Amino acid sequence: MRRPLVAGNWKMNGSIASVDSLLSGLSQLKMAKTVDLAVCPSFVFLQQATAALTGSGIKVGAQDCSPVSDGAYTGDISASMLVDQGCALVLIGHSERREYHQEGDALLAEKLATVVTLGLAPVLCVGETREQREAGDAEQVVGEQLRGALMNQSSLEGLVIAYEPVWAIGTGLTATPEQAQAMHAYIRNELASIEGVSANETRLLYGGSVKAANAVELFAQPDIDGALVGGAALDAVEFGKIIDAAAG
Numbered sequence: 001m002r003r004p005l006v007a008g009n010w011k012m013n014g015s016i017a018s019v020d021s022l023l024s025g026l027s028q029l030k031m032a033k034t035v036d037l038a039v040c041p042s043f044v045f046l047q048q049a050t051a052a053l054t055g056s057g058i059k060v061g062a063q064d065c066s067p068v069s070d071g072a073y074t075g076d077i078s079a080s081m082l083v084d085q086g087c088a089l090v091l092i093g094h095s096e097r098r099e100y101h102q103e104g105d106a107l108l109a110e111k112l113a114t115v116v117t118l119g120l121a122p123v124l125c126v127g128e129t130r131e132q133r134e135a136g137d138a139e140q141v142v143g144e145q146l147r148g149a150l151m152n153q154s155s156l157e158g159l160v161i162a163y164e165p166v167w168a169i170g171t172g173l174t175a176t177p178e179q180a181q182a183m184h185a186y187i188r189n190e191l192a193s194i195e196g197v198s199a200n201e202t203r204l205l206y207g208g209s210v211k212a213a214n215a216v217e218l219f220a221q222p223d224i225d226g227a228l229v230g231g232a233a234l235d236a237v238e239f240g241k242i243i244d245a246a247a248g
């Protein structure tokens with residue numbers, strides 16, 4: 001059995017004060033023993049988050065990292081810095097990185113290799129745009145994203161995949177449970193053909209306008225093993241309800 005994982009992606013939101021109050025809300029939640037939990041704040045709040053959440057059962061992750069280990073890369077953050085800050089996971093290839101920073105599969109493959117070497121769990125994000133879905137290309141796009149980042153890796157320890165259709169992110173338009181399940185089944189099938197991946201053991205998260213009101217139905221799908229939550233993760237009570245939905 002795959003253990004569910006609910007992760008919050010806080011994106012570029014918050015201040016020291018608002019993050020403090022969100023963290024204190026999270027630490028008051030009744031933790032489900034059967035669900036793995038994580039939050040991914042901005043880099044500048046990582047230390048604040050790890051200090052507040054140590055021992056809480058909620059892991060801390062980052063939203064991105066550099067593919068290289070150190071050196072003259074102004075503005076970048078290395079994976080070893082994330083380990084030093086107490087991070088356990090890192091998002092790789094979120095659609096907002098792909099779109100606003102032109103991150104392509106070759107770069108994402110390098111990032112993935114770097115983080116795995118350091119023992120961080122990579123959460124590889126994949127997903128098609130509305131135009132790609134309407135053109136009937138969704139599976140092909142997602143398949144290429146998977147193979148582009150995962151082929152020829154020497155290790156994929158701890159790999160998690162997040163399927164986030166771009167048209168469902170921040171739009172209030174969630175994929176139906178059937179649409180999400182169909183893509184997750186496709187992803188699991190594709191993973192089975194990639195060396196070094198145990199398709200049946202890899203957790204596949206759904207992301208895109210997940211909230212308490214739609215989480216139960218999504219989590220009831222056989223290939224949906226949790227969620228990567230954006231907006232709803234900024235509200236501790238709502239996030240708590242999503243965790244409860246994953247606990248069943």
Ligand SMILES: O=C(CO)COP(=O)(O)O
Nearest residue numbers: 009169170208209230231
């Ligand atoms: O991009 C997402 C999580 O990484 C999803 O964001 P929303 O839940 O706000 O749609």
